[in-house]
Amino acid sequence: MSTATVYLKPKKDESIRRFHPWVFSGAIKQIDGQPANGDTVRVCANKGAVLGYGHYSPNATIAVRMVSFDEEIPDENFWIEKIRKAYQMREALGMTSDTKSNTYRLVHAEGDRLPGLIIDHFDGHLVIQTHSLGMHLLRDHWVSALKDIYGSNLKSIYDKSSSTLKKNGGYEMENEYLFGDEKSGNISLENGHQFLIDWEGGQKTGFFIDQRENRELLGKVSKGKKILNSFCYTGGFSIYALGNGAELVHSLDSSQKALDLVEENVKLNGFDSSKHACIHADAVQFIKDAETDYDIIILDPPAFAKHMNARHKAVQGYKRINARAIEKIKPGGLIFTFSCSQAVDKQLFTHTIIAAAISVGREVKILHQLHQPADHPISAFHPEGEYLKGLVIQVN
Ligand code: SAH
Numbered sequence: 001m002s003t004a005t006v007y008l009k010p011k012k013d014e015s016i017r018r019f020h021p022w023v024f025s026g027a028i029k030q031i032d033g034q035p036a037n038g039d040t041v042r043v044c045a046n047k048g049a050v051l052g053y054g055h056y057s058p059n060a061t062i063a064v065r066m067v068s069f070d071e072e073i074p075d076e077n078f079w080i081e082k083i084r085k086a087y088q089m090r091e092a093l094g095m096t097s098d099t100k101s102n103t104y105r106l107v108h109a110e111g112d113r114l115p116g117l118i119i120d121h122f123d124g125h126l127v128i129q130t131h132s133l134g135m136h137l138l139r140d141h142w143v144s145a146l147k148d149i150y151g152s153n154l155k156s157i158y159d160k161s162s163s164t165l166k167k168n169g170g171y172e173m174e175n176e177y178l179f180g181d182e183k184s185g186n187i188s189l190e191n192g193h194q195f196l197i198d199w200e201g202g203q204k205t206g207f208f209i210d211q212r213e214n215r216e217l218l219g220k221v222s223k224g225k226k227i228l229n230s231f232c233y234t235g236g237f238s239i240y241a242l243g244n245g246a247e248l249v250h251s252l253d254s255s256q257k258a259l260d261l262v263e264e265n266v267k268l269n270g271f272d273s274s275k276h277a278c279i280h281a282d283a284v285q286f287i288k289d290a291e292t293d294y295d296i297i298i299l300d301p302p303a304f305a306k307h308m309n310a311r312h313k314a315v316q317g318y319k320r321i322n323a324r325a326i327e328k329i330k331p332g333g334l335i336f337t338f339s340c341s342q343a344v345d346k347q348l349f350t351h352t353i354i355a356a357a358i359s360v361g362r363e364v365k366i367l368h369q370l371h372q373p374a375d376h377p378i379s380a381f382h383p384e385g386e387y388l389k390g391l392v393i394q395v396n
Pocket of ligand 1: 207208211230231232233234235236237252253254255258281282283284300301302
């Protein structure tokens with residue numbers, strides 16, 4: 001089968017020549033051939049110069065995600081080499097041999113020059129989430145690369161792409177094990193803390209690895225403090241707080257299923273359950289009515305803005321919840337506040353928090369500016385990859 005060719009409109013090659021990996025549908029002048037969803041297409045500039053190859057998604061705003069900027073079409077070795085490079089980067093960072101942590105992100109999509117592919121590692125179990133059919137169709141290559149890299153340390157590979165593929169183009173598939181069949185409920189270590197990871201039933205790949213370093217920072221200031229961990233999911237921040245001598249931790253989420261896992265994680269780590277309670281509630285409402293004098297509040301909501309056109313509403317949402325927390329917290333207290341919306345950048349997020357502080361009329365200092373860790377790298381050519389930002393603010 002011959003490879004279809006996508007020709008770009010004049011000047012639309014400029015960002016691709018700077019290695020930006022996205023071709024928007026509006027940038028396409030003409031397509032030679034009839035590529036199907038997931039096909040690899042050749043991408044050419046207006047006058048025909050070959051820019052590289054990408055995965056075609058006919059129904060998405062990002063019509064082509066570039067996978068190579070070479071004249072050669074990617075072969076099996078190309079893919080295996082990409083996974084190996086991603087592993088070598090984590091190895092160089094000491095993550096693959098860390099005796100206190102065996103959770104890390106092995107592949108972070110555009111950040112590893114593998115647009116549309118996420119692979120998380122939990123103590124020898126790998127969870128794959130593909131966001132484009134093109135990446136999904138390559139799964140035999142991922143499996144052979146992963147078997148080769150991990151050898152006898154590989155316990156299972158679970159492909160959890162059904163919801164992401166359905167959302168990005170309506171492709172139907174069942175989640176399934178591509179290797180091994182060990183069911184979830186396995187225990188992983190993060191900075192010496194134990195976590196039950198439910199990759200089959202949990203959100204995303206089962207655990208939010210991206211908060212690892214920020215949880216560690218919370219641990220350092222938790223001793224003797226009363227802490228509200230809102231949007232807690234499986235209690236990542238709560239476990240670090242309890243492990244570092246917090247006086248009282250409230251874990252709040254709107255998902256009972258997530259809270260059940262928090263309870264299990266508290267037990268698993270052997271913590272005194274009288275210092276911890278789960279709260280099943282809406283975070284905004286709860287903080288507004290909160291009666292406890294918290295020393296620390298964590299705000300880690302899901303992405304309020306999934307698209308640029310939802311940005312204004314998202315900013316209002318961040319402002320509202322942060323204003324309520326700033327209003328309620330004890331004088332001298334800390335707020336760990338985050339946004340994982342790609343459409344809200346660092347500057348806009350900081351301005352939103354400042355606006356929230358002004359609206360409440362309390363004095364606020366920015367103590368830390370937080371972000372995603374190194375196993376969630378940002379390609380210099382794709383600044384949109386910087387999605388997680390956070391601030392630690394002190395309120396007087
Ligand atoms: N901080 C977590 C990750 C948070 S993910 C960690 O370290 O693992 C966002 C969480 O917010 C999800 O668990 C989701 O169930 C919860 N959530 C979404 N909307 C909510 C709301 N209005 N009130 C409380 N929790 C909410």
